[in-house]
Amino acid sequence: MKVIFKIWRQENTNTKGNFQSYEVDELTEDMSFLEALDHLNEVLVTKNEKTIAYEYDCREGICGQCGVFINGRAHGPHDNMTTCQLHMRSFRDGETIVVEPWRASAFPIVKDLVVDRSSFDNIIEQGAYISAKTGTAPEANSILVRKEIVDKAMDAAACIGCGACVATCKNSSAALFTSAKINHLNSLPQGKQEASKRVLEMTKQMELEGFGSCTFTGACEVECPEGISIINIAEMNARRTKAKWIG
């Protein structure tokens, strides 16, 4: 299988980048997308050219490192999938595949396809944790939580912080990510004590980091590898209003 990769190359945050095309041969349909990029880098090494910088860690859809924009979609052509789960069989032989870094003012480009997602960490630091010392895991039945609430909290907790929601959003809004973190903790008894503070401070930080506001286009929930629903954003809005006016 042969494809033409058209990849965004940029030396560092302050330089201007541009696209470069690479014809890559000797691929198979069973290769993952990242393996195809690995292969391209090996070829570049043998030619003594600069390799392409891109991020990954787990390669099994759980770490959230591998985000890139592929042919106009976050994480490639499929819904709800990470880049590392994407395979070359999703492309045609001879196809040109355009690969771009996440685009958001709050995610400055570090190099080529790698962006700095520290703005997510800064939001997390404003309260996506509980500050009580919990010791070792307590007996499971000592704090009872209704099944529907556990399910909802777990669904929100699935967020892997990949940034696809921000990348695909026309406003680069971090509302899906932030709402997932807030609803995860604020739904559970352990998170209740700091619930108001959490929602106010995390949403404030989200604004300070330069993310846009939510227009409910719904693009984020389609690209989110964890299928986190935009209803979370509406719920975050309700929690924020309650925290602000009632406490």
Place this chain on the structure above:
Amino acid sequence: MYFRKSIIAITGLFLCLFLIVHLSANSILVLPQEVARGLYNSYSTTLRESPFIKIVAYILYLSIVLHVIYALVVTVNNRKAKRKGYAVNRFRENSSWTSQNMGLLGITVLLFIVVHLANFWARIKLGLGEGVGLDSEGHVDVYKVTYSLFQNSYYVLFYSLLMIPLGLHLYHGLKSAFMTLGFYHKKGLRILAKVSLIYAGIMALGFGIIPIIVFFK
């Protein structure tokens, strides 16, 4: 960002409410000439003379102004959050064109509102341009203003066609406003999506067809 978006949502919902009343009143226009004229003019006179409606009218003007100003501020701010876009972006595969273009649709609606106010409000309320006569009962003949405007096919086309962007703006706007204001009931949102579609459809079709009916009367 929360304050701004809440203002857009609250003023937007108020405008949505206003449109229902406005369309109900305008449906008088499709009645036979003699009935429509008397009814429309007396209704319009009653409105103009009511102190309560005066207050509502000011809230309405304020809503339009606030909605537009904050919508522009939010849109500019959102652009700043994404300084550079993608070379290839297949956003149609993950979201509707309408939801991606609320600003553009809004500007089109604004264009409509400006022309619409110049056609009616400026003549009737401000007394600008050609004077407006009285009907046989001594009411200001608003019906005639409407009727004569819609004898001009360009105006009919303008009024009818621009109801398409209005309908689209309302379809996404109504759903979005509820979510902005924190409505997160799952089943309720499914119903809301249908209600938004029906509401936007009735508004676009209703307002859009009246000029055509008046033209052929």
